[in-house]
Amino acid sequence: MHVEATPEKPRPNLAAVAALAGVSPSTASLAFSGSGPVSAATRTRVLDAAAQLDYAGPDPRAQSLRRGRSGIIGVVIEDRLRDAFRDPMNIAMLDGIADETGSLGAGLLLLTENGEGAASIRNAPVDAVVLIGCSTSFAAQVAIFRQRGIALVAIEAEPMDDVLAIDLDNRQASHTLARHLASLGHRCVAMVTLPLDAARTRGPLTEEAIEAATGYTARERIRGVREVFAGSSGVSATVSSIEEGLLAGLELLADRDTRPSAVIAQSDLLAVGVIRAAEQLGLAVPADLSIVGFDGVKLDGLAPYDLTTMVQPAVEKGRAAGRGVIALLSGEHPRAVSFTSRFHRGTTTAPPRVAS
Amino acid sequence: MHVEATPEKPRPNLAAVAALAGVSPSTASLAFSGSGPVSAATRTRVLDAAAQLDYAGPDPRAQSLRRGRSGIIGVVIEDRLRDAFRDPMNIAMLDGIADETGSLGAGLLLLTENGEGAASIRNAPVDAVVLIGCSTSFAAQVAIFRQRGIALVAIEAEPMDDVLAIDLDNRQASHTLARHLASLGHRCVAMVTLPLDAARTRGPLTEEAIEAATGYTARERIRGVREVFAGSSGVSATVSSIEEGLLAGLELLADRDTRPSAVIAQSDLLAVGVIRAAEQLGLAVPADLSIVGFDGVKLDGLAPYDLTTMVQPAVEKGRAAGRGVIALLSGEHPRAVSFTSRFHRGTTTAPPRVAS
DNA sequence: CGGTTCGATCGAATCGATTCGATACGTCCC
DNA sequence: GGGACGTATCGAATCGATTCGATCGAACCG
Structure with a gap:
């Protein structure tokens, strides 16, 4: 006997199953969903018919239309x-x-x-x-x-x-970090912020940029820092990553005349990048440069450093x-x-x- | 004038928009999908009506039912x-x-x-x-x-x-790693594998476990290694992570009598874990223990090590x-x-x- | 000027299930 | 024996859009 595979294999639907089981579609639906009184015999008949037709269960697309929920x-x-x-x-x-x-x-x-x-x-x-x-x-x-x-x-x-x-508590938490640095004696701190707006540009943290920022988290954290270090500036990052922190850090630390004594990075990843930048420039952390992060990520391999940060x-x-x-x-x-x-x-x- | 907000706000549908625009639902659909001839004037009318009703566009649930595609x-x-x-x-x-x-x-x-x-x-x-x-x-x-x-x-x-x-090329790649170790003179190597089956148990790599393994990648990589080191054994991990690699490594290296001279980890993460285990046990890598991984992840902070691995x-x-x-x-x-x-x-x- | 073609629009069927109200049939009790 | 009740099942409407074929005018051409 040779089997002729039909190239077209229309998926069976609930109606087909119901027809084969000799019940109405509504009953078949009840049998599947279990949300209604169906006799055990009928349910079995429906399920058998489904198995026979290789029916995989109600179509989720139709369900979600009818129910108004997609899950x-x-x-x-x-x-x-x-x-x-x-x-x-x-x-x-x-x-x-x-x-x-x-x-x-x-x-x-x-x-x-x-x-x-x-x-x-x-x-x-x-x-x-x-x-x-x-x-x-x-x-x-x-x-x-x-x-x-x-x-x-x-x-x-x-x-x-x-x-x-x-x-x-972004503002408050950043405030805490800033106070920590202030209490250590830092007066010249710079920030490396999360993206400020949809453009995600890396660049100096000008007053205009801060003013126009749509990134809520970045703005709040800046605000918290500025409550302690009024007018403090820095660099905005394009994304929260180590590489980006490195780039921002290099930008921030390149000029030894304007170099801050501490950097407040708005994420731990950025902070690690800044640490790398400091290393590249031959600065010792924390002796030459203090660095704080934000998040409390356990960054494997950051050893020997233990990052000062806010754990969220x-x-x-x-x-x-x-x-x-x-x-x-x-x-x-x-x-x-x-x-x-x-x-x-x-x-x-x-x-x-x-x-x- | 006081606005009375109806608590019930039935979302408008395409039919409502069509009615307001004075066209049939079919035409309204065409106007939205752009897949048919619709005069510019009509399209504008439909779009205006939609705006007026605050219609957000065709319901994706209905679309996916009709189209048979959900996207x-x-x-x-x-x-x-x-x-x-x-x-x-x-x-x-x-x-x-x-x-x-x-x-x-x-x-x-x-x-x-x-x-x-x-x-x-x-x-x-x-x-x-x-x-x-x-x-x-x-x-x-x-x-x-x-x-x-x-x-x-x-x-x-x-x-x-x-x-x-x-x-x-899991088998071949693992073979390459094993050959590398063999050519260095290693004779006693052990593996730390990816999960073998759905149970994801950590445990010794028995013949039965290997035989019953349903994890294709793990099995192929084991096979590749065994083409070089017949009968080599090791430990299976529950997941590909550094922590798990550490645990597996400790299990593998604990007994100094049975300790292998090299470990083939089936992922870089596991390999890093094994390195950590070696460090904890006071073993120098690679002097006391050679370790290879798999994947070619650039693991920041693995310094001073540069992991020998297959980059995929x-x-x-x-x-x-x-x-x-x-x-x-x-x-x-x-x-x-x-x-x-x-x-x-x-x-x-x-x-x-x-x-x- | 009549036939043809093309573009715009409409009607109606369809996708596949869910669910409300109605129906039919036993059973129970007074 | 008849009315009340409960259970199992069914019919039909509905969710919201898409799409095929039909229709209707208008323009075009010989």
């Missing part, structure tokens, strides 16, 4: 996936989100800030969206999702109506965001959450060398 | 997001996939091997799926997706019908997978792709110390 949660990250994932903070948050939403059976759809096509933020089939920190084009994104009627959770973002905020609860932030999503989707009105960071004194800060 | 590509990764993202290889591959599929406008949906609910592998609304390497429950997953009629691309997996394979084109693998997905979705029949690794001689290998 998918969008996570908006930076433009370049690789950049976003290079920072352990983002991964930790993603992990926290997945932790909580996983119980709900929802999947995470990665969305980029300016993607086009079927899965852009304009038309991804998501039930809710988490905007992961440091977004520089926040307002525009919020407008889109609000129009689409999609629940929104934002990590570290400007407070906004209809957006559940998961916040961090990244996974917890993600969890809170995940719980927020769940609450919003069940029609509740969760309240904004705010996390605090903890000061960690490492070995990368010391009193400034006395001017020679 | 979403699933990526199946390990159970724990954090574990998966800890290995730069996975991120690199993800990045490569995103690079290619992004042009298609598709989003990446993160799926875990044994998730439940709306976004499990049984019922995620995806058009295609990429199984990222080292999957230990490959066959079961393939069966599910095949039944659902979803296009499949697998990175480093057993060849299978209807599955586009993106392969790496991870991003390229991801890109190939992405291109494969695109090809499959456009009905083509792309051919399997195979990548090769490049030997990198670092400073972590040397001739064995002569037995005292």
Whole structure:
């Protein structure tokens, strides 16, 4: 006997299964979803028919149309996936989100800030969206999702109506770091900041640049530092990474006349980059240059340094965001959450060398 | 005048927009999709009506039902997001996939091997799926997706019908590493492998364990090593991470009588862990112990070591997978792709110390 | 001037399931 | 024996868009 494989193999649908089982589509649906009274015999018949037709279960696309839910949660990250994932903070948050939403059976759809096509933020089939920190084009994104009627959770973002905020004490924490340096005797500190705006340019931290900054996290942290070191300046980075910190550090430290005695980097990755820059320039850390970071990433291989930094609860932030999503989707009105960071004194800060 | 906000705000649909614009739904659809002859005047009228109703565009759920496409590509990764993202290889591959599929406008949906609910592998609304390497429950997953009629691309997996394979020369590359050690004079080498099966247990590499292993990558690499060092043994890891490598390393090196003169770790992360273990035990690398890895990750902070390893084109693998997905979705029949690794001689290998 | 063609628009079927209300049939109790 | 009740099942409407074929005018050409 020779088997003739039909090139066309139309996937069976619930109606076909129902027909084969000799029941109505509605009953077949009940049998699958289990959300209604169906006799055991009937259910068995339906399931057998399904097996016979090689039916894989209700089509999720049709389900999501009918139910008005797709079971998918969008996570908006930076433009370049690789950049976003290079920072352990983002991964930790993603992990926290997945932790909580996983119980709900929802999947995470990665969305980029300016993607086009079927899965852009304009038309991804998501039930809710988490905007992961440091977004520089926040307002525009919020407008889109609000129009689409999609629940929104934002990590570290400007407070906004209809957006559940998961916040961090960025200003206060930066203030703490700055005070630490001040108390050590530093008077001339410089910053290496996270991206200031959607353009993500590396460059000197001019007053105009700060004024025009749309990056909430960067701005808050600058503010915290300036509460202690009024008018302090620095360099803005294009992304949170070690390489970028190195470049920014070189820019900052190149000129020995304007060289600061301490650098406040807005992430641990950037801080490590600055340390590398210092090493390249022959500066000893912390003797010649004090450096602080932000995040509290355990950076394997940073030895012999132990970075002075603010440790923030990244996974917890993600969890809170995940719980927020769940609450919003069940029609509740969760309240904004705010996390605090903890000061960690490492070995990368010391009193400034006395001017020679 | 006081505005009365209706608590219920039914999202407008295309029909409502069409009605307001005085055209039929079909014409309104054409106006939005641009895939048909519509006069400029009509299009404007429709768009105005949409703006007036605050219509955000066609519902992606309905679109995907009608079109039979969701524009979403699933990526199946390990159970724990954090574990998966800890290995730069996975991120690199993800990045490569995103690079290619992004042009298609598709989003990446993160799926875990044994998730439940709306976004499990049984019922995620995806058009295609990429199984990222080292999957230990490959066959079961393939069966599910095949039944659902979803296009499949697998990175480093057993060849299978209807599955586009993106392969790496795991066996050959491991053979190369083993030969390198052999040529240095090593006779007693041990392995630290990637997870062998879905159970992901850490334990001695018994013959039975190897025999029963479902992890394709791990098995191939073991095979390559054994072509040179027949019967060589070692320890299997639960995940590819530095910590795990440390634990496996300690287990392997604890007993000084059975201690190997070289360790072949199946990933760079594991190799770093083994180096740490050696350091903890007071062994000098490479004088007392040679160590090789696999992947070619640039591990910042591994200094002063430069790991001897096989450099594999991870991003390229991801890109190939992405291109494969695109090809499959456009009905083509792309051919399997195979990548090769490049030997990198670092400073972590040397001739064995002569037995005292 | 009549036939043809082309462009714009419309109607209606369709994608595949869910769900509300109705129906049919037993069973139970007074 | 008849009314009340509960369970299993069914019909039909619905979710929101896309798309094929039909229709209707207008322009064009011989």
